[in-house]
Amino acid sequence: MLSAPNRLTRSDDFTHVVRRGRRAGGPLLVTHLLDAGDDAKTLVGFVVAKNVGNAVTRNVVKRRLRHLMRERLGMLPSGSTLVVRAQPKAAQCSFSELTEALDRSLRRVMAQ
Numbered sequence: 270m271l272s273a274p275n276r277l278t279r280s281d282d283f284t285h286v287v288r289r290g291r292r293a294g295g296p297l298l299v300t301h302l303l304d305a306g307d308d309a310k311t312l313v314g315f316v317v318a319k320n321v322g323n324a325v326t327r328n329v330v331k332r333r334l335r336h337l338m339r340e341r342l343g344m345l346p347s348g349s350t351l352v353v354r355a356q357p358k359a360a361q362c363s364f365s366e367l368t369e370a371l372d373r374s375l376r377r378v379m380a381q
Contacts, residue, residue: 283316287352295377297356297366298374300374301352302345302350311346311347311348320357322360329360344375
């Protein structure tokens, strides 16, 4: 589970990252990365909309993504902010498929 100090929670922060950050999309996930350029904490937020599924399904997807991002925080630049948005297909994929999609999406957004 991703620790609370590393979670993005404010709506304004989500909006800022989505509008100003670099974007990389795929069939399961879309990631938005905003580099802050300072030594602040790396923050990660998750968007799982109602079109992904019912509340139970959305929470399963969020829990999986939080678990995966905990292991990948070191990959992100220090002080950066990341928003991971789940697409509707993320509800039907396996944990390993979600892992591959997240790794691919992170590589793409950091390479830009």
